Amino acid sequence: MHKIVSRRVLGQRVVELEVEAPAMSKKAQAGQFFILRIDETGERIPLTFAGWDPEAGTIMMAFLPIGKTTNHLASLKVGDSIRDIAGPMGEPTHLEKYGHVVFLGGGVGTAEALPVARALRQAGNKVTVIQGARNEDLLMYEDELAAESDQLLIATDDGSKGYHGFGLDLLMKMIEDGEQIDMVHTIGPAIMMKMTAEKTRPHGIHTVASLNPIMMDGTGMCGACRVMVDGETKFGCVDGPEFDAHKVDWDLLMIRQTTYKPEEEASNERFKKIQEKGCECEPASDPDSKVKEVAGN
Ligand SMILES: Cc1cc2nc3c(=O)[nH]c(=O)nc-3n(C[C@H](O)[C@H](O)[C@H](O)COP(=O)(O)OP(=O)(O)OC[C@H]3O[C@@H](n4cnc5c(N)ncnc54)[C@H](O)[C@@H]3O)c2cc1C
Ligand code: FES
Incomplete structure (x- = not known):
């Protein structure tokens, strides 16, 4: 579990979260990303490291709420937790003196x-x-x-x-x-x-x-x-x-990139309805889970 220690809105719409992730905060490098899952039924989404603080043991993410998972993430508050964050992933930015x-x-x-x-x-x-x-x-x-x-x-x-x-x-x-x-x-x-x-x-x-x-x-x-x-x-x-x-x-x-567009839109609509009804939880099993469809790739 990764506790949210700070939350702010950058500009008017981009949400920045700082979350506890002590091991990752010591290993992250520029250009790398992580994959998170908000809760047990949530889908996995990748986000870039917007920053990290090895002393505080935290990492930063900045994202635009555009669909189900990013909207769900944006609804979390300081003190809430994210279930899993796996990373650092990917090759870091290649660094050399170009000019x-x-x-x-x-x-x-x-x-x-x-x-x-x-x-x-x-x-x-x-x-x-x-x-x-x-x-x-x-x-x-x-x-x-x-x-x-x-x-x-x-x-x-x-x-x-x-x-x-x-x-x-x-x-x-x-x-x-x-x-x-x-x-x-x-x-x-x-x-x-x-x-x-x-x-x-x-x-x-x-x-x-x-x-x-x-x-x-x-x-x-x-x-x-x-x-x-x-x-x-x-x-x-x-x-x-x-x-x-x-x-x-x-x-x-x-x-x-558009492979799952209809499923993504339906999933976001369903999430909005759940939120409007005042229920903060997700359905017990997410029928839109993209993982099920990966075999079709
Ligand atoms: C390496 C990497 C780093 C990224 N870093 C950031 C970041 O720092 N900030 C940020 O706002 N966004 C970032 N993204 C994009 C982010 O992953 C998508 O905005 C997010 O997955 C959308 O999920 P959703 O359920 O909210 O929206 P959905 O409605 O499900 O999807 C909206 C669009 O987002 C893309 N998307 C959906 N699911 C995935 C997925 N599992 N993997 C990749 N793309 C997906 C698709 O193009 C889709 O059409 C990054 C993507 C990659 C691959
Ligand atoms: S996300 Fe790259 S192989 Fe699965």
């Missing part, structure tokens, strides 16, 4: 920006962080990112804060202005990462993307997270989540 690195984060992808920007800077890089979001309510960690990077640029789709447009536009402007960029690290919606890869390819800028395929066990056993990279099957959970963005089969990733 000037641009971190392009879209939406909740920015959750991993703080540890990654800090680690890349400690490796001797100049780090520019571009944070893109649909609107200012979805921005997060602005003060912290300004402190951990050499430059922080904000873009919102509706122009409510910073540049009016996509974060990728700001990256393209830097490239067109002739600014030296030695590496791009991107995380966010798959379509944003695909477009980023397409734009950096002609300029020969090494681009790494942190992929977000559906994951279940996180151990390379179930195959749910399989992705094609350079014509080879890879598992996002153990071979990634970071891959060379120029070699990823983005269209396949996007198709596979």
Whole structure:
């Protein structure tokens, strides 16, 4: 059991939880993630380490409530507990001195920006962080990112804060202005990462993307997270989540991400009804459990 020791809302909608996880707090590295299960009947979902504190024995997560499990997680309070958290998982961010690195984060992808920007800077890089979001309510960690990077640029789709447009536009402007960029690290919606890869390819800028395929066990056993990279099957959970963005089969990733859309929507509707009736518990057995369907992958 992992007790929640603090909870806050970043911007207007992103929820940050700090939870007790002493062993993980001593091992987590930038770019890694964990898989949690809120209770015995809950599904497993992966979240990135937004931070960790080995002295306090805690880890941080930041997420947008978008479906059943993230809404359930967002409803938890300080003092409540999460049943299981398994991690650290995945390969940490590859660190070397590239020169000037641009971190392009879209939406909740920015959750991993703080540890990654800090680690890349400690490796001797100049780090520019571009944070893109649909609107200012979805921005997060602005003060912290300004402190951990050499430059922080904000873009919102509706122009409510910073540049009016996509974060990728700001990256393209830097490239067109002739600014030296030695590496791009991107995380966010798959379509944003695909477009980023397409734009950096002609300029020969090494681009790494942190992929977000559906994951279940996180151990390379179930195959749910399989992705094609350079014509080879890879598992996002153990071979990634970071891959060379120029070699990823983005269209396949996007198709596979929607595999359970009808079940996810039905499950979220059912969860909302349970909440409206004032019952905090989940059904004894979750008929939407994705684990049952993994054999179909
Ligand atoms: C390595 C990794 C790190 C992630 N880190 C973060 C993070 O730090 N913050 C954050 O807000 N989100 C993060 N995500 C996405 C997060 O896992 C999904 O938002 C969450 O699983 C949605 O579950 P749900 O039941 O609330 O929504 P649902 O309605 O079930 O799903 C909404 C969408 O989320 C995705 N999704 C659903 N289930 C899974 C699953 N088991 N594995 C992966 N994706 C799923 C699908 O694209 C789906 O269409 C990460 C995903 C991966 C793979
Ligand atoms: S989540 Fe990667 S193999 Fe199961």
